[in-house]
């Protein structure tokens with residue numbers, strides 16, 4: 192075989208290798224993207240309020256993972272008016288369980304995250320969207336808990352003066368910090384299942400009628 196032909200064949204072979212490698216990489220990237228999307232939807236649809244936990248501590252790292260997910264939420268004017276109090280002292284969790292009528296599960300929870308609106312940081316608290324922002328952060332925390340195998344539930348503090356008063360006194364919150372909710376967190380005992388809430392009649396296309 193001529194030297195020229197060998198050179199051309201080698202170049203061609205190299206090109207084929209490059210194309211095959213690029214395609215393999217591309218198809219594994221898009222397969223990964225598709226499986227990430229599926230995982231997000233799987234988490235959304237698997238989330239449920241978890242009120243029963245096994246006796247197992249939740250690590251600080253995992254609690255921080257949840258709070259980081261909370262802080263990644265959208266926020267009106269990007270004000271980020273939130274503050275998160277992580278509670279894992281048993282005595283504090285028990286006092287809140289005792290005094291909050293709809294958060295008795297705090298007694299079994301390994302920890303709780305209290306999502307607060309921090310009015311001290313806002314130029315115009317009256318015009319702030321802190322409730323919406325903190326609600327978005329709360330939902331992110333609930334989804335992140337589901338994603339990492341933890342169970343959690345939103346228990347309301349705001350707008351109930353009595354419940355906010357309990358949370359304020361147990362956590363020593365300043366008057367400018369408003370507790371929106373207490374999220375008990377723990378490893379689920381596995382008995383609670385997601386509810387199917389899909390109702391076609393709740394959807395309208397383009398206009399009401």
Ligand SMILES: Cc1cc2nc3c(=O)[nH]c(=O)nc-3n(C[C@H](O)[C@H](O)[C@H](O)COP(=O)(O)O)c2cc1C
Pocket residue numbers: 238239240241242293294344345346347385386
């Ligand atoms: C704003 C809000 C307040 C809630 N407050 C409480 C509460 O105080 N105690 C409680 O056990 N669950 C509370 N929940 C959880 C709801 O009961 C729960 O989301 C609902 O029953 C639907 O069930 P799911 O979360 O498993 O889909 C609250 C949920 C929301 C969104």
